[in-house]
Amino acid sequence: MELIYGHPKSLKPIQTKYCPGCGHGVIHRLICEVIDELGVQDRSVIMNPVGCSIWADLYFDFDSVQVPHGRTPAGATAVKRMLPDHMVICYQGDGDLAAIGTAEIIHAANRGEKFTGIFVNNAIYGMTGGQMAPTTLVGQKATTAPYGRDPIEAGMGYPIRVCELLATLGGTKYLARGSVDSPANIRKTRQYIKKAFEAQLRGEGFGMVEILSPCPTNWQMKPGEAVDWVKSDMIPFYPLGEIKNSLEEAAK
Amino acid sequence: MADEKRLMKGNEAIAEAAIRAGCKAYFGYPITPQNELTAYMAKNMLDKKRIFIQAESEVAAINMVYGAAATGARTMTSSSSPGMSLKQEGISYACGADLPCVLVNVARSGPGLGGISPGQGDYFQSTRGGGHGDYYHIVLAPKSVQEAADLTYEAFDLADKWRMPAMILADGLIGQMMEGVVLPSARDPASLPKKAWAAGHRAGTSREANHITSCWLVPEELEQNNIKRYRRYDEVKRAEVRFEEVNTEKAELIFVAYGTSSRVCLGAVEMAKKLGIELGLFRPISLWPFPDKRLAELAAKGKKFLTVEMSMGQMVEDVRLAVNGKAEVLFYGRCGGVIPSEEEVLAEARRILGK
Numbered sequence: 001m002e003l004i005y006g007h008p009k010s011l012k013p014i015q016t017k018y019c020p021g022c023g024h025g026v027i028h029r030l031i032c033e034v035i036d037e038l039g040v041q042d043r044s045v046i047m048n049p050v051g052c053s054i055w056a057d058l059y060f061d062f063d064s065v066q067v068p069h070g071r072t073p074a075g076a077t078a079v080k081r082m083l084p085d086h087m088v089i090c091y092q093g094d095g096d097l098a099a100i101g102t103a104e105i106i107h108a109a110n111r112g113e114k115f116t117g118i119f120v121n122n123a124i125y126g127m128t129g130g131q132m133a134p135t136t137l138v139g140q141k142a143t144t145a146p147y148g149r150d151p152i153e154a155g156m157g158y159p160i161r162v163c164e165l166l167a168t169l170g171g172t173k174y175l176a177r178g179s180v181d182s183p184a185n186i187r188k189t190r191q192y193i194k195k196a197f198e199a200q201l202r203g204e205g206f207g208m209v210e211i212l213s214p215c216p217t218n219w220q221m222k223p224g225e226a227v228d229w230v231k232s233d234m235i236p237f238y239p240l241g242e243i244k245n246s247l248e249e250a251a252k
Numbered sequence: 253m254a255d256e257k258r259l260m261k262g263n264e265a266i267a268e269a270a271i272r273a274g275c276k277a278y279f280g281y282p283i284t285p286q287n288e289l290t291a292y293m294a295k296n297m298l299d300k301k302r303i304f305i306q307a308e309s310e311v312a313a314i315n316m317v318y319g320a321a322a323t324g325a326r327t328m329t330s331s332s333s334p335g336m337s338l339k340q341e342g343i344s345y346a347c348g349a350d351l352p353c354v355l356v357n358v359a360r361s362g363p364g365l366g367g368i369s370p371g372q373g374d375y376f377q378s379t380r381g382g383g384h385g386d387y388y389h390i391v392l393a394p395k396s397v398q399e400a401a402d403l404t405y406e407a408f409d410l411a412d413k414w415r416m417p418a419m420i421l422a423d424g425l426i427g428q429m430m431e432g433v434v435l436p437s438a439r440d441p442a443s444l445p446k447k448a449w450a451a452g453h454r455a456g457t458s459r460e461a462n463h464i465t466s467c468w469l470v471p472e473e474l475e476q477n478n479i480k481r482y483r484r485y486d487e488v489k490r491a492e493v494r495f496e497e498v499n500t501e502k503a504e505l506i507f508v509a510y511g512t513s514s515r516v517c518l519g520a521v522e523m524a525k526k527l528g529i530e531l532g533l534f535r536p537i538s539l540w541p542f543p544d545k546r547l548a549e550l551a552a553k554g555k556k557f558l559t560v561e562m563s564m565g566q567m568v569e570d571v572r573l574a575v576n577g578k579a580e581v582l583f584y585g586r587c588g589g590v591i592p593s594e595e596e597v598l599a600e601a602r603r604i605l606g607k
Contacts, residue, residue: 042455047319048465057463063451065322066465068345071315074307078277078319078327081303083452104315107308 008032010041010061017055021223023180023213024052027120028059030186031089034194035062038201044087047076047115051093052126070101073108073117080115087200088115095125098134098160105166112171114205116196119162122215123234130218134160137233142218163210163243174199174207175244181212181230185240192242199247212238255435262397263288263427265435266330266356266420269401271296272438273408275354276325277303279316283335284368285424286358290330310335314342314355321351322464324450326408330356332424333374334365336382343417344383348466350449350481352411354404355389355419358427361562361589369589370424370512375566378421379540386478388485390418390492391539393510397431403537405436412445414488421539423562425512425591485541493545494537499525500550503532505601508547508571509560510536512591517560519594520601529607531598539567544574551579558604560597561585 007013011032018024035041041062048056050069057064067075076090090108097105097119105117124142125131132142132149137159139148151158163175174196178189189211196207212234214226221229260268267289270278278297280290290306297304303320307313313329320327331339336357346353357378361371381387390410394400400422407418451462468474498521500506507517514535524531534550534557536543551557557579559568568583575581584600586592 043452045451054467057461057465061461063454063461064463064465065319065451066349066463066467067315067318068341071311071318071342074312074315075319075322077305078279078303078316079323079451081305082277082320082323082325086452103308104312107312111305 008036010035010044012059012061014059016059018052019217021214021216021226022052023122023211024120026180026186027118027211027213028056030190030193031118032060034190034197035087037194038087038197040087040201043085044089045079045083047072047079047088047090049092049096051096053091053093053120054127056091070096070099071104072096072101073104073113076115077108077111077113080113084114087197090115090117092117092119093126094119094121094123094133094135098162106169109166109206109208110169110171112173112205114200114203116200117206117208118193119208119210120213121162121210121238122213123159124215124218126215126218132156137237159237161238163208166208167244172206172208172244173204173246174242176242177210177212177238177240179212179230179235179240181214181227181235188240195247202248204247255437257432257434259430260397260433261288261428261430262400262422263358264292265397265401265433266404266422267292267296268435269404270328270354270408271300272436273405274326274439274441274444275302275328275408277316277320277327279305279307279313279327279329281307281310281313281331281335283332285360285427286330286332286356289356289358289427310338311342314339317353318342318346318351321346321353322349322450323452324447326444328354328356330358332358333360333362333371336374336377340377340383343389344381344385344387345466346417347381347387347389348385349464350415351417351464352415353417354407354411355417356404357419357421359421359423361587367589368424370562370591371587371589372423372511372513372562373564373566373587374421375539375561375563378419379542379570387481388540389416390414390488391421392418392494393421393537393539394426395511395514395535397426397429398433400426401433401435410492414484421511423512489541492538493541493543495543495546496535496537498533499530500532500534500555502530503555504530505556505558505605506532506534506550507560507597507601508534508536508557508567510539510567513560513562516592516594516597520598523594523598524601529602529605531601536567542570542574544570547571547574548576548578551575555579556604557581558601559583560592562591563587
């Protein structure tokens with residue numbers, strides 16, 4: 001009998017510490033499925049950030065480098081420069097990438113660094129317990145925006161669309177936004193990841209896949225409600241699709 | 253074969269020594285008075301197909317060093333005082349993850365933006381683990397362009413040997429002045445230590461995945477890691493203490509000074525000799541590990557110490573800890589970028605001795 005679906009080889013067969021309904025587990029799996037498909041497990045390095053996914057090195061069965069909060073793209077820059085034939089994945093959350101690490105992501109992208117960013121956008125700080133993130137939607141509540149994100153009166157600013165921001169930079173080749181709210185979107189997200197990883201193996205950079213992901217615990221919702229909220233509130237503000245694709249013609 | 257003697261700026265000699273030591277990746281950000289070092293690296297790393305990046309900040313630069321070190325490569329960053337403050341978070345992580353790398357501080361005067369003239373006010377930050385958490389790293393203080401080159405070259409070996417960052421604490425004078433220097437010969441890349449713990453190159457091996465991290469969320473595990481690291485620190489203290497002594501046996505009063513201020517004190521020792529006054533110089537070369545045992549021995553011989561620094565007094569605390577009340581320890585300092593003169597240092601010594 002042919003096995004058509006199983007546990008990815010490069011994902012350890014253990015239960016994660018992530019909360020029920022969290023998107024990290026699905027995203028970890030997608031990454032590992034693509035890594036297995038490309039046959040690069042033994043030459044992959046994951047840069048795991050500060051945030052809930054600091055635990056990533058427990059689950060991915062390949063080398064990892066854990067970097068200070070927000071500095072993930074700076075670390076990834078050097079790892080990829082030293083290991084140009086390796087698959088270097090820079091895994092970041094929204095606080096890591098779009099707040100404390102804004103300078104690092106913009107400059108790594110602008111230099112056209114040849115690693116792949118996986119940007120998990122759940123519109124909240126998870127690990128620290130639900131503070132406002134740079135991607136928190138207007139009106140969305142957080143422990144540090146208890147009356148909802150108010151860009152004007154309280155001066156909390158507006159949610160940042162990172163892919164669109166990076167698209168203006170000469171060094172960026174591939175920027176896509178997916179979501180893990182439905183099987184259809186999960187499949188599309190997997191395609192984006194595959195395209196970005198293949199581009200990296202060809203030496204094309206910079207590539208990043210942003211993934212809208214539920215955080216039921218800090219959104220104070222049930223897992224099902226959280227998935228619905230990704231659909232009803234996040235996707236309308238963060239449009240899905242390939243935001244920029246300047247890859248070689250054949251790869252498009 | 254070593255080279256012939258050539259005339260070089262300290263900043264350039266440090267850069268060339270790093271290249272010869274096998275530095276494969278350099279990351280920097282502009283700051284005075286170390287800019288010649290970064291420019292030299294840009295010119296002489298890129299043409300060798302080694303990695304040079306002008307980072308977007310000192311913060312990014314130290315994290316690039318962290319990334320390169322994580323792959324096992326010899327790597328370096330350089331900066332000056334305010335920039336070194338920015339790097340401290342990354343240095344703490346590098347120490348927590350046991351990553352070897354070389355850090356160069358061509359120090360200026362502070363605090364704050366301070367000035368761009370030479371200073372020694374970064375002693376505490378350098379020798380006490382300037383970032384958060386329990387840690388130390390090796391700190392070497394050159395007094396000349398020659399020693400700056402030699403210690404930089406050696407720092408790469410020490411960093412690899414002990415799996416920790418090694419810092420060169422120079423200052424603006426050492427970085428900017430020109431002196432004759434004989435550079436060490438280039439290391440054969442094949443002779444550099446292999447690093448089985450590094451990330452990457454797993455293919456073809458049967459090893460488990462390597463994880464470079466400073467994160468230990470179980471308190472007992474983190475405690476055990478720290479204890480293990482401190483045992484390594486004890487070994488470093490036994491093996492890597494470096495210092496120089498001048499006329500300490502005859503001297504009644506011994507200057508204790510490092511780097512630029514030790515050059516001034518050496519001049520004062522020579523001037524005193526002509527006046528028939530016996531002064532000595534004790535010059536720590538390794539600031540961490542600090543040469544405390546030898547200072548204690550000299551204290552037991554009834555010597556007096558005058559610590560001279562280009563700061564309001566930082567190393568003087570280590571001298572006092574070393575002699576542990578067994579000898580008088582006095583302090584003379586100039587700061588703000590002022591370099592004390594041989595005459596004023598000698599006058600202070602004579603005032604103390606009443607001669």
